[in-house]
Amino acid sequence: MSVRVGAARLRALLLTLVSFLVVAGTATGCAGDDDRPRIVVTTNILGDITREIAGTEADVSVLMKPNADPHSFGLSAVQAAELESADLVVHNGLGLEENVLRHVEAAREAGVATFAAGEAADPLTFHAGQEDGPGDGAGAPDPHFWTDPDRVRTVAGLITDQIIEHVDGVNEKAVRDNAERYDGQLADLTTWMEKSFAAIPEDRRALVTNHHVFGYLADRFGFRVIGAVIPSGTTLASPSSSDLRSLTRAMEQAEVRTVFADSSQPTRLADVLRQEMGGDVDVVPLYSESLTEKGKGAGTYLEMMRANTSAMAEGLTGD
Numbered sequence: 124m125s126v127r128v129g130a131a132r133l134r135a136l137l138l139t140l141v142s143f144l145v146v147a148g149t150a151t152g153c154a155g156d157d158d159r160p161r162i163v164v165t166t167n168i169l170g171d172i173t174r175e176i177a178g179t180e181a182d183v184s185v186l187m188k189p190n191a192d193p194h195s196f197g198l199s200a201v202q203a204a205e206l207e208s209a210d211l212v213v214h215n216g217l218g219l220e221e222n223v224l225r226h227v228e229a230a231r232e233a234g235v236a237t238f239a240a241g242e243a244a245d246p247l248t249f250h251a252g253q254e255d256g257p258g259d260g261a262g263a264p265d266p267h268f269w270t271d272p273d274r275v276r277t278v279a280g281l282i283t284d285q286i287i288e289h290v291d292g293v294n295e296k297a298v299r300d301n302a303e304r305y306d307g308q309l310a311d312l313t314t315w316m317e318k319s320f321a322a323i324p325e326d327r328r329a330l331v332t333n334h335h336v337f338g339y340l341a342d343r344f345g346f347r348v349i350g351a352v353i354p355s356g357t358t359l360a361s362p363s364s365s366d367l368r369s370l371t372r373a374m375e376q377a378e379v380r381t382v383f384a385d386s387s388q389p390t391r392l393a394d395v396l397r398q399e400m401g402g403d404v405d406v407v408p409l410y411s412e413s414l415t416e417k418g419k420g421a422g423t424y425l426e427m428m429r430a431n432t433s434a435m436a437e438g439l440t441g442d
Contacts, residue, residue, distance in 0.1 A: 161210050161211075162177060162213065163183075163205050164214070165187060165213070165220045166214070166215050166220065166413075167185050167189060168412075168424055169269075170187070171185075173286075175279075176282055176283050176302045177290075178297060178298070180290075180301075181210070181290050181292075181293055187220075190414075192413065193215065194219065196220070197222040197223070198226055206229070206230040207233045210236070211236045212237040213282060213285070214227050214239055216241040216266065236289035238281070238285045240278045242264075244275075247265045249263050267411075270411075270428075272316065273313055274339060280302065280306070283298060283299065308425060316428065317344065319433065320345075323440055326378075327439045328347060329347045329379045329439075330346050330347065332348075332383045332411075349374060351370070352384075367399055371399045374396075374400065380400075381405045382404055383408075383409045383438065385412060386408035386409060386410050386411075386415075408434070
């Protein structure tokens with residue numbers, strides 16, 4: 124009996140020792156991770172861009188999950204704490220991350236370097252279209268700058284400077300080499316988009332979307348924004364019956380029969396518009412405000428823009 128007890132105690136002692144070693148090793152690993160430069164990014168689009176630039180020089184943590192809505196996503200207590208322990212916080216700004224701004228401001232007050240990408244992208248103001256009335260937010264800054272790849276090139280260059288200035292321990296040459304490579308990819312994207320859109324006749328270069336998100340793309344590539352099902356720059360707004368009637372009239376006058384809706388959002392509102400116009404409306408899904416998971420169509424910013432360009436060209440030409 125005493126032998127059994129002794130063996131049991133020995134096993135318990137060994138288990139305790141193993142657990143202690145695992146915990147100690149984990150703690151040591153965490154300390155090492157804490158010594159790595161850390162960048163926290165709010166949206167997954169900016170997160171992808173930042174990772175391309177930082178490469179292996181810093182850990183980049185992205186708060187917004189794939190397919191999330193930047194207007195409505197919030198942070199856990201752990202994620203909020205991440206912001207205040209970062210070397211650099213990159214966020215969109217201009218009111219996009221409506222539930223995250225106070226946490227970014229708290230990090231700034233705690234001494235963390237923060238960079239508002241949208242504010243540095245020569246922002247446009249919302250315009251609700253030519254026919255559908257003023258719309259909610261008309262005249263306010265438009266945060267959706269990433270639909271213009273040229274503005275993304277500008278922002279990517281500024282993120283590069285921010286990383287080098289504020290993130291200690293990174294290799295400046297490696298970061299700048301990453302940025303130069305990515306800048307070339309963005310330039311190629313712009314050229315490809317220009318060629319793709321060139322096939323769309325002038326009288327078909329009219330956009331109707333689920334909400335106002337493609338103003339920068341329209342400005343850069345010569346499209347007219349007719350209106351949106353939700354006459355606002357945020358998905359948190361809702362259309363009224365008069366909004367839908369105004370948009371229906373605008374679409375009929377412009378002879379527009381295609382609505383582009385965010386692929387991560389239900390298309391119910393666009394379907395309602397289809398019913399308003401007698402069913403003769405095509406609803407084309409686009410990736411507008413969030414990346415998808417890898418391999419799901421828009422796992423990176425470059426993939427998202429190429430997928431959208433192809434879908435828009437096909438939707439507006441009928442090819």
